[in-house]
Amino acid sequence: MRITRDIKWAAALFLLLASVIVVAPGWPGATRAGEDDWLDAMVQAVLVEQTKEGAAGGVFTPYVSQLAMVRTHLINGESEAVYRAMNRFMEMLQAREAGISDEAADRLFDYCYLVTPARYHDVSRHLHRLSGHQAGTLSA
Numbered sequence: 001m002r003i004t005r006d007i008k009w010a011a012a013l014f015l016l017l018a019s020v021i022v023v024a025p026g027w028p029g030a031t032r033a034g035e036d037d038w039l040d041a042m043v044q045a046v047l048v049e050q051t052k053e054g055a056a057g058g059v060f061t062p063y064v065s066q067l068a069m070v071r072t073h074l075i076n077g078e079s080e081a082v083y084r085a086m087n088r089f090m091e092m093l094q095a096r097e098a099g100i101s102d103e104a105a106d107r108l109f110d111y112c113y114l115v116t117p118a119r120y121h122d123v124s125r126h127l128h129r130l131s132g133h134q135a136g137t138l139s140a
Helices: 002-021 037-075 079-095 102-115 123-135
Strands: none
Touching (some): 037 079, 037 102, 079 102, 079 123
């Protein structure tokens, strides 16, 4: 019964995100097709981590909300606000806000570096972390 409730919750969350993603054609500030694929990939990564966590998946709600804020700024063409919101997302991951596991936070942080265009996040955060991995320490 708990699994069914969790699946329904995840489905409702997915529908909410899908409604945020949809932009009416011709709407001022609408992004070009494919331009925000990186954000879709990031949202999907968070949802995958949420699924892995199972019952504790509610800890990912603030992360999904933050990415929804990023999408709003992206749709409105507010590049500076996208940059600030994505860096806030990374801060959340680094601080393990809402009790997110170290492993999930590290995976999402690393994935963020792979998919997010450099203009929308502080690349030096990632490079600093990667250099820590090479030295054998974590710096996130």
